[in-house]
Amino acid sequence: RFLYRFTGIEIGLCLFCVAAIAAGLAAANERAAITNFVIMLAPILMAVLLVQILDSQSKIKLLLICIAALGMVSAYESANQLFVTNQAMIDEYEKAPQTLLEPLGITAGTSDHFQFEHRLYSKDVKGFFTTGNSAGSFAIFAAFAGIALFLEKFRNRKSDASGSRALVTCGIAVAVIIFGLAITKSKGVIIASLIAAAMFIIYLLFGNWAKNLQKNYIDSLLTIGFSWVAI
Incomplete structure (x- = not known):
């Protein structure tokens, strides 16, 4: 039988929804207001959903493993951008600028062109995100997930037959994620x-x-x- 688990954010969430609806009704652009409301509401509802789903240690551990794994993948993509992709894209742009501008619908000499060149030459390391700040923020999140797994394996290293191997694996994962965080240079x-x-x-x-x-x-x-x- 389903039993709702209170998170402590229900009252604040209700007040936020009431304020957002009132602001949306008074907004000049209601579509934009609804879009922003949904974007802000989605992670809050996800947190409430996770509280309902994560009702056992095995489920919590599985979620931490997924987050840490995503952090490692993001770190790999960030390293690929730092050492290969960013410079290769600059070289391609300098040889034939229109090959990159035309697919994006950017006209030379416009503000969009200036912003494109600024992003290109800044060599922003952003992983699978839109900015380096976003990639770094997720790296912090993933790093603490990896640290939680590392500490759990460290405490149970004597009772678990494969404790040493799992401990080393978690340590490597944390190191990779922290490396991915550092190279964002945010x-x-x-x-x-x-x-x-x-x-x-x-x-x-x-x-x-x-x-x-x-x-x-x-x-x-x-x-x-x-x-x-x-x-």
Whole structure:
């Protein structure tokens, strides 16, 4: 029997939907408003759906493996762009510019032409995404999925017969994903990854202490509340 699992974002999601509908009705371009609303709503609904689906450790592990694998594929494509594709495209463009401009419907001397050349000569490493920032952001996501798998294998390395081999595999996957993140050369992504890594390390070192502190804090508030009611 299906049992809905509350995520904690339902109230915020309802308020967001109400605000989006009101804004859409007042928008000059309703089609664009609906498109933007759907684009913003889709990942939120996906998060709610994942909470309902991921009801076991095996399903969670399978999702982490898929994310880490996609991160490795994206890193490979980014490396291919860095070492081969970007320069090859520049060489082809300099030999015959129209062979690249005509299929895209770009006219020489226009602003679209200027933007095309800017993107081309910037040698942006973006994997399968539209920008390097997007590729780097996904790399952070995939890296932490790989780290979660690595830590799980590290903790169970003695009880699992294939623990050492799986541990090395997870370590290589994390290294490849981090390499893919680094070659995007996105300053924002690199800074964000360092902050995320620092927060993760702090959680590993002081997570239990923070949980105990939170529990003691809540117990103290409850004690004060009951005492106030009794008085």
